[in-house]
Amino acid sequence: MNQVPPDFGPSAGFDAFVKQCFGGLGDASGPAAGSNPADWKQVLDWWAQLLPERGPGAADEAVRRFREQAGGWYGTMQDVASRFAGRDTTSAEVAQAWREAVLGQGKGEGLLHWMLQGAQGSTGVDGSDALIALLEQVQQQTAPWLQSPAFGPAREHQARWQHLLRSQQAFQAHSKDYLAQMREALEAAFDLFEQRLAEHEEPGTQLTSARAMFDLWIEAAEEAYAKVALSETFQTVFADMGNAQMRLRAALQHEVEHMSERLGLPTRSELDSAHRRIADLERQLRRLQASVAQLMDPAPAPPAQRARARARPTSPARPAAKAPAKAPSKAPAKATATKRAPARKLRP
Amino acid sequence: MKGPLGFNADDLMQETLTMQRKLVEGLQVLPRVEDVDYGATDREVIWRDGRVALYRFIGTDAPVRRTPLLIVYALVNRPYMVDLQADRSLVQRLLAQGHDVYVLDWGYPERSERYLTLEDYLLRYIGGAVDHLVAASGAPINMLGICQGGVFALCYAALRQHTLANLITMVTPVDFHTPDNMLSHWARQVDVDLLVDTLGNIPADLMNASYLMLKPFRLNVQKYVGLLDILDDRAALEDFLRMEKWIFDSPDLAGEAFRDFIKQFYQGNGLMHAGVRIGEATVQLAQVTLPVLNIYAEQDHLVPPDASRALRTRIGSPDYTESSFRGGHIGIYVSGRAQREVPGTISRWLEERST
Numbered sequence: 293m294n295q296v297p298p299d300f301g302p303s304a305g306f307d308a309f310v311k312q313c314f315g316g317l318g319d320a321s322g323p324a325a326g327s328n329p330a331d332w333k334q335v336l337d338w339w340a341q342l343l344p345e346r347g348p349g350a351a352d353e354a355v356r357r358f359r360e361q362a363g364g365w366y367g368t369m370q371d372v373a374s375r376f377a378g379r380d381t382t383s384a385e386v387a388q389a390w391r392e393a394v395l396g397q398g399k400g401e402g403l404l405h406w407m408l409q410g411a412q413g414s415t416g417v418d419g420s421d422a423l424i425a426l427l428e429q430v431q432q433q434t435a436p437w438l439q440s441p442a443f444g445p446a447r448e449h450q451a452r453w454q455h456l457l458r459s460q461q462a463f464q465a466h467s468k469d470y471l472a473q474m475r476e477a478l479e480a481a482f483d484l485f486e487q488r489l490a491e492h493e494e495p496g497t498q499l500t501s502a503r504a505m506f507d508l509w510i511e512a513a514e515e516a517y518a519k520v521a522l523s524e525t526f527q528t529v530f531a532d533m534g535n536a537q538m539r540l541r542a543a544l545q546h547e548v549e550h551m552s553e554r555l556g557l558p559t560r561s562e563l564d565s566a567h568r569r570i571a572d573l574e575r576q577l578r579r580l581q582a583s584v585a586q587l588m589d590p591a592p593a594p595p596a597q598r599a600r601a602r603a604r605p606t607s608p609a610r611p612a613a614k615a616p617a618k619a620p621s622k623a624p625a626k627a628t629a630t631k632r633a634p635a636r637k638l639r640p
Numbered sequence: 641m642k643g644p645l646g647f648n649a650d651d652l653m654q655e656t657l658t659m660q661r662k663l664v665e666g667l668q669v670l671p672r673v674e675d676v677d678y679g680a681t682d683r684e685v686i687w688r689d690g691r692v693a694l695y696r697f698i699g700t701d702a703p704v705r706r707t708p709l710l711i712v713y714a715l716v717n718r719p720y721m722v723d724l725q726a727d728r729s730l731v732q733r734l735l736a737q738g739h740d741v742y743v744l745d746w747g748y749p750e751r752s753e754r755y756l757t758l759e760d761y762l763l764r765y766i767g768g769a770v771d772h773l774v775a776a777s778g779a780p781i782n783m784l785g786i787c788q789g790g791v792f793a794l795c796y797a798a799l800r801q802h803t804l805a806n807l808i809t810m811v812t813p814v815d816f817h818t819p820d821n822m823l824s825h826w827a828r829q830v831d832v833d834l835l836v837d838t839l840g841n842i843p844a845d846l847m848n849a850s851y852l853m854l855k856p857f858r859l860n861v862q863k864y865v866g867l868l869d870i871l872d873d874r875a876a877l878e879d880f881l882r883m884e885k886w887i888f889d890s891p892d893l894a895g896e897a898f899r900d901f902i903k904q905f906y907q908g909n910g911l912m913h914a915g916v917r918i919g920e921a922t923v924q925l926a927q928v929t930l931p932v933l934n935i936y937a938e939q940d941h942l943v944p945p946d947a948s949r950a951l952r953t954r955i956g957s958p959d960y961t962e963s964s965f966r967g968g969h970i971g972i973y974v975s976g977r978a979q980r981e982v983p984g985t986i987s988r989w990l991e992e993r994s995t
Contacts, residue, residue: 361860362867376645531826567752
C-alpha cells in the first residue's frame with residue numbers, strides 16, 4: 293500500500309494535492325514540490341489515491357498501468373535527465389547513466405521477468421503459480437530420488453512424479469535461456485540508445501525534454517528487441533520454452549486427472565471425448581445435408597447468370613431504395629488509390 | 641550546451657509542472673469517465689448457428705445497393721472494431737454510401753467448442769450465413785474479409801465461389817513467411833499439437849500476451865505513459881478506454897481450428913505453396929477467379945505489407961486490385977484517415993463492378 297500524506301484527507305485531498313504540486317510556483321528559491329524527478333513517483337502514488345475507487349474496470353486498469361509505467365520508467369528517465377540538465381555532456385555519459393539507473397534500481401531484472409511472463413502468457417504455469425513453487429521445493433528436496441530407478445508396487449506413481457519433476461526442471465532451464473535472450477536484447481538496447489543519442493548532438497537536433505529522451509529510449513529498445521526476436525536462436529529458444537511449459541502443464545493435468553479418477557470424479561478427458569463426438573456428428577450431419585442439397589440442385593448457376601436470372605432484387609429484410617443521383621463519397625487520397633495488379637497471374 | 645540534451649533545469653521544471661497540471665485535471669476528469677460502451681449502429685440478428693450470429697446493420701436510410709456486403713472478421717478479437725463508435729465506424733460509412741452491411745459474430749467459444757475445425761468455421765458458419773443471404777437476396781453477395789477473416793474469405797471463395805459476386809480482403813496475410821513477420825517467426829517451431837492437446841481452447845490471455853510481446857516497450861510502457869497527454873480530455877480518454885476494451889476483449893480460440901490454422905498457414909504457409917486442406921477439399925488461391933480488392937496497411941506490424949501483397953502472385957482472378965493504406969493494423973479501422981479513405985475505396989470498387 294502507498295503512504296498517504298498526512299494532510300491529504302478525503303475532503304481536502306484535491307486541494308492538498310494541488311498545493312503539493314504547485315506550492316513552489318513563483319517561489320524563486322526552488323522548484324515546486326514534485327518537480328524533483330525523484331518525487332515524481334510519490335506524486336503519482338498520491339494522485340492515484342485521490343481517485344475514487346470504482347472496482348475493476350478498463351479505467352482503473354489503465355490508471356494502474358499508467359501509474360506503474362509513468363511512475364517507474366518515466367520517473368527514472370526524469371531523474372537521469374535532471375542530472376544532465378543545463379550542462380555539457382556526451383551521449384556515452386547519458387546512456388551510461390540510464391543503464392545504471394535501470395540496472396541499479398532492479399528495473400533490469402524486473403523488466404526481464406515481466407518479459408518472461410509475457411512470453412509465457414497466462415496459462416497458469418508461470419513462476420508465481422503456487423503449485424509450481426511447491427514443485428520447485430519438492431524438486432530441491434528430492435534431487436537424489438529423481439535419479440533413482442522406480443520399482444516396487446508404487447513404481448508407476450514414482451515414474452509419473454519423476455516425469456513431472458523433470459518437466460519442471462526442463463521448464464526452468466528453458467526459461468533461463470529465454471531470459472538470456474532478453475538480457476541480450478536489453479544490452480543491445482542500451483548500446484543503441486547511445487547511438488541514437490549521438491544522432492542528436494548537433495545543435496538544432498538536441499532533445500528538448502525528458503519525454504523526448506524517454507521516447508528515444510523506447511524506440512531504441514524496440515529496435516534492439518526486434519532484432520533479437522527475429523533471430524533464428526530466439527525462434528528456437530521461444531519454442532523450446534513454450535513446449536517445455538506445455539509438457540509441464542500436461543504432466544500436472546495428468547496428475548489431477550489421476551487423482552480425480554481415484555475419487556470417482558469425471559475428468560477433463562472424458563468431457564473432451566464427449567465434445568469431440570458431438571462435433572464429429574454435427575460435421576457429418578452438415579456434410580450429409582450439403583450432399584442432399586447438391587443432389588436436389590446439382591449445378592448451381594454461375595454468378596453472372598444468377599444475377600441476370602434473378603427477379604427484382606431485394607435486400608433480405610427491407611426493399612432496396614433508389615440509388616442517389618450523386619455518389620456521396622469524395623475522391624480517394626493518393627495513398628489509397630487503387631491500381632491494377634501486375635500482369636503476372638495464375639489461371640485456375 | 642554540448643551533447644544530445646538541449647534542456648536546462650527550468651525546462652525540466654516546466655515539463656514537470658505541465659504534467660502535474662494534467663494530473664490535477666485528470667483528478668477531475670477521470671471520475672467522470674463512465675464505463676465505455678461500443679457499437680454505434682443498431683443491428684439485428686437475422687441468422688444464428690450455435691454461438692455464431694449474423695447481424696444486419698440498420699442505417700438511418702434503407703440501403704440503395706442491392707448486393708449484401710458481409711463482413712467476416714478474425715477469430716482473435718471481437719468484430720465490433722468495425723463499428724467502434726460513431727466517428728470511428730467503417731460500418732456507418734458503408735451504410736451512408738448505401739450498402740446493405742452484415743457482420744458475422746463468432747461469439748466466445750466455450751470449452752465444448754474445442755473440436756470446431758476450420759472446415760466448421762468456413763463451411764458451416766460462413767457457408768451458413770452466406771447461404772442465408774444468397775437465399776434472401778436471390779443473388780451472390782459481396783464479402784469483406786478482415787485480417788484472419790480475410791484468409792477465411794479467400795478459402796471460402798475458393799470453395800464456394802458461385803455464392804460470391806466480389807471479394808474484398810483487408811490486412812489479410814497470404815504469405816506467412818515474410819522475413820518481417822515476427823508472429824509467424826515465433827510460431828514456426830512451436831509444437832502446436834502439444835499446445836492444443838494440453839490447453840484445449842487457446843486462452844485469450846495467451847494470445848494477447850503474444851501480441852503485446854511483438855512490441856513490448858511501446859504497447860506495455862509508452863502507451864500508458866502517453867495517457868498523461870490526454871488526462872484532461874474526457875473524450876480522448878474515453879476513446880483510449882474503448883480501444884483498450886476492444887484490445888483485451890478477446891475470445892478464447894477453438895483448439896482444433898487453431899491447430900489447423902497454425903500448422904497450415906503459419907508453419908506450412910499453405911496459401912503460397914501446395915494449398916490448404918479444408919475438410920475434404922484442397923484450397924488454392926488460383927481457384928479464386930472472382931473480382932478481388934486487396935487493401936493492406938503500409939505500417940502493419942501484425943500483417944506486414946508483403947504478406948498481403950503476395951496475394952497478387954497467387955490469385956486466379958483476372959480482376960485483381962490492390963490498395964495501400966497509410967497506417968497500421970488498427971488504424972485502418974479507426975483512424976480519421978481510414979474513415980475518409982477506406983469505405984470510399986471499397987464503395988467505388990464495388991460500384992465499378994455492380995451489374
